Amino acid sequence: MDTTGRLPWPSLLVLGGATFVMVTGEMLPTAVLPAMSADLDVPQARTGLLVSLWAFTVVVATFPLVRLTARFDRRAVVAAALVVFAGSAALTALAPTYSVAAGARVAGAAATGLLWAAVNTHTADLVAPSHLARAIAVVLGGATLGTVLGTPLANVVARAWDWRGAFVALAVLAVVAAALVRAMVLPAGAPVQGGRAADAREGADGAGGADGAAGADDGRGAEGRAGDGSGAGVAGVGAASRPSLRPVLVVAALVGLVLVGHFAAFTFVTRLVEQPAAHLPGGVSGLLLLFGVASAVGVAVVGRVGDRRPGATLVVTTVLVAASLVALLAVGAHPAVAVLVVAAWGLTTGALPPLAQTAILRAAGPEHRATAGTVIPVVFNLGIAVGAALGAAVVDRAGPAALPVPAAAVVLVAALALSAAGRPRRVATTSAADVENRETAPFPG
Secondary structure, three states: OEOOOOOOHHHHHHHHHHHHHHHHHHHHHHHOHHHHHHHHOOOHHHHHHHHHHHHHHHHHHHHHHHHHOOOOOHHHHHHHHHHHHHHHHHHHHHOOOHHHHHHHHHHHHHHHHHHHHHHHHHHHHHEOHHHHHHHHHHHHHHHHHHHHHHHHHHHHHHHHOOHHHHHHHHHHHHHHHHHHHHHHOOOOOOOEEOOEEOOOOOOOOOOOHHHHHHOOOOOOOOHHHHHHOOOOOOOOOOHHHOOOOHHHHHHHHHHHHHHHHHHHHHOOHHHHHHHHHOOOOOHHHHHHHHHHHHHHHHHHHHHHHOOOOHHHHHHHHHHHHHHHHHHHHHOOOOHHHHHHHHHHHHHHHHHHHHHHHHHHHHHHOHHHHHHHHHHHHHHHHHHHHHHHHHHHHHHHHHOHHHOHHHHHHHHHHHHHHHHHHOOOEEEEEEOOOOEEEEEEOOOOO
């Protein structure tokens, strides 16, 4: 872990590249939907289900895979999962039938769930808690670029070559990312001097190297890292004093609820903005690009200010997401209003994931960090899937115009609950020397 105030930029940028590859792969079927459907001789709706199948697989497979790989160096896990991801993309490119393509996507999704869990945890292990929001923003910047640039670039490749070529390009990128992870990412707990590791890799490739530094859920190494500023542990404290996992689950569940509201509306964003988009350059595509760019700005803002009061900032951001959803009711008033609303929506939802991950990982402390890193992709994908399903139910009954108010209400309920959860409460803590009262909350700040 770097405690000097410097960030391990090469490691974070490489991990950001891995998230770029992951998100591009997740959304790739939407970029090549018509051509892929025609070639595999299935309706477009069925090809679109490959994205839903992906999310469902992440939810189901992540925890078992994390447990199976817990004893290995996390960098090796990330690299191996990227190789499996590459194989999945290559098999999809060669798939003669829809069934083969679907099976390949399941393998890729399982690898992605493991990737997200390992990347989340390893990012937290590389930096001091006071720099966690900034580090997460850097890594998630790759995921944002995957949405803003990766999917459109895949569409360009598909048009210039064919949809299979886009999946081949994805496979190549994944292999390159795997090689970079093994060559450049520091092990957990590595010292950083002048931005470079000082003999950090020595002995790190052993199976137990990363796990011992990570302070995994069985408590290994947790006491040794109690002074990292997380407030999660005290040297010499007995097992009864270990922080509870409950705050992690509470914050994660509430963030998942925010995503339910957001994706209920975002799944149908094209229909929500199609009227004003008709009067704007670039139409719906232009507004979607604006949303993506604003999301990238939101991630960048978190990288600058998110470490100051991440808990309070998360609550405020969630309230602003709810306000943006309500404002969707006004997008038909004038094209300029649509531009402002979409930009605000993108900015706030872009800031949400890094703030949420920072809050969850800080609540976890070293003791529960591995579990927290696993909970994040499961809850996020579950929120996406449930939100899309509920949004579809509302649209079927009342049309897309009925979405903003219930979506905003769900997000606002989550914001109020996050605010209440963030209030400190008095608890008794047993240390080796005495018993003291201290204030705790599910997330700091």
